[in-house]
Amino acid sequence: MSELHVELKQMIIDVLDLEDIEIDEIIDDEPLFVEGLGLDSIDALEIGLALQKNYDIQLKSDSEETKEHFSSINSLVELVKTHREK
Amino acid sequence: MRACCVFVGGLYEQRIDVTVVKFQLEAWSAIAGEVNTEGDWHRWLANPLLPEEPVAKAVLKKAPAMLRRRFGVLGKSVMGAVLPIIEDGEAVPGVFASRHGDLKLTLSLLKDIGLDQPLSPTGFGLAVHNAVAGLLSIARRDTSEVTAISASEGLVLQALFEAIGQLQVSEKVLCVIYDAPVPEPYSNYVAGDPFPYAIAVILSRTNDDAQGYRLIPRSADALSNSALPEQFATEPLRFIELLAGNTTAMESELNGVSWRIEKDTDV
Numbered sequence: 326m327s328e329l330h331v332e333l334k335q336m337i338i339d340v341l342d343l344e345d346i347e348i349d350e351i352i353d354d355e356p357l358f359v360e361g362l363g364l365d366s367i368d369a370l371e372i373g374l375a376l377q378k379n380y381d382i383q384l385k386s387d388s389e390e391t392k393e394h395f396s397s398i399n400s401l402v403e404l405v406k407t408h409r410e411k
Numbered sequence: 412m413r414a415c416c417v418f419v420g421g422l423y424e425q426r427i428d429v430t431v432v433k434f435q436l437e438a439w440s441a442i443a444g445e446v447n448t449e450g451d452w453h454r455w456l457a458n459p460l461l462p463e464e465p466v467a468k469a470v471l472k473k474a475p476a477m478l479r480r481r482f483g484v485l486g487k488s489v490m491g492a493v494l495p496i497i498e499d500g501e502a503v504p505g506v507f508a509s510r511h512g513d514l515k516l517t518l519s520l521l522k523d524i525g526l527d528q529p530l531s532p533t534g535f536g537l538a539v540h541n542a543v544a545g546l547l548s549i550a551r552r553d554t555s556e557v558t559a560i561s562a563s564e565g566l567v568l569q570a571l572f573e574a575i576g577q578l579q580v581s582e583k584v585l586c587v588i589y590d591a592p593v594p595e596p597y598s599n600y601v602a603g604d605p606f607p608y609a610i611a612v613i614l615s616r617t618n619d620d621a622q623g624y625r626l627i628p629r630s631a632d633a634l635s636n637s638a639l640p641e642q643f644a645t646e647p648l649r650f651i652e653l654l655a656g657n658t659t660a661m662e663s664e665l666n667g668v669s670w671r672i673e674k675d676t677d678v
């Protein structure tokens with residue numbers, strides 16, 4: 326697990342008030358929404374806002390691309406990495 | 412003088428120039444921090460101190476974990492008051508009454524707007540006045556209609572009026588009254604409640620075993636035998652005093668009219 330993995334997991338726990346969930350319990354390649362962690366659409370908006378605040382990443386809420394980025398922790402890590410390289 | 416009459420919950424009562432509203436109360440429950448059961452309330456009423464927070468965790472176990480995180484102190488209190496008096500899977504329409512709702516949350520959103528910060532979508536969703544009713548309906552999987560009301564005076568009275576009105580179309584109505592202390596700077600301008608609380612009652616149209624109550628307006632023979640100290644003698648806490656059987660009647664003021672809420676001992 327890279328530093329960025331830990332950072333993003335901690336961000337998700339903090340902004341979504343996941344008090345009962347530890348960093349280790351969020352699996353890198355498992356789905357974040359519905360299955361896996363079981364987040365919902367309000368959580369997606371909240372994560373979008375956190376990405377904007379913390380990493381200056383602007384996402385379109387209705388695009389297929391955004392769905393891809395939000396599919397797992399791994400894909401979020403890729404998104405942040407790619408954005409940093411730009 | 413003309414005789415007035417009101418049809419409520421299948422009962423007529425006629426009196427000269429006085430409108431008496433009757434209702435049956437099937438069950439009640441109230442929570443304030445760790446004060447939760449009827450026994451707790453009797454002890455609290457005998458020795459009223461600021462209740463210990465937070466809301467007992469056990470009462471929230473019934474809500475799914477991922478939903479529980481959305482409940483603030485008000486939502487937790489409402490869950491804690493409602494769940495003990497309603498069956499799992501039972502569909503009951505609800506009246507949810509709170510003067511301020513989650514004012515602390517609303518204030519934090521207003522501060523973000525003032526600082527030109529983006530608003531938290533979750534915070535925004537939970538600050539609407541029917542948010543607690545919505546969370547409860549998701550937790551209980553009950554899609555019955557809900558009504559969220561806010562009242563600056565006579566909150567208990569107005570909640571009861573709304574619930575009694577709904578008995579025209581529903582056999583039972585859940586009525587929930589809840590609030591939390593007003594945060595600064597609002598607390599400089601308005602006297603709020605001394606601590607977070609929630610009261611839940613189930614009103615019934617036909618249950619003859621239920622305790623009957625009456626609402627009587629312009630009661631010249633107003634009596635106030637509340638034993639609560641002044642800082643706790645709010646309308647909702649006096650209602651708990653009545654529900655617990657420590658008093659037989661209480662007063663409430665609405666639009667300059669004094670109403671008496673009393674137990675119907677004739678039945």
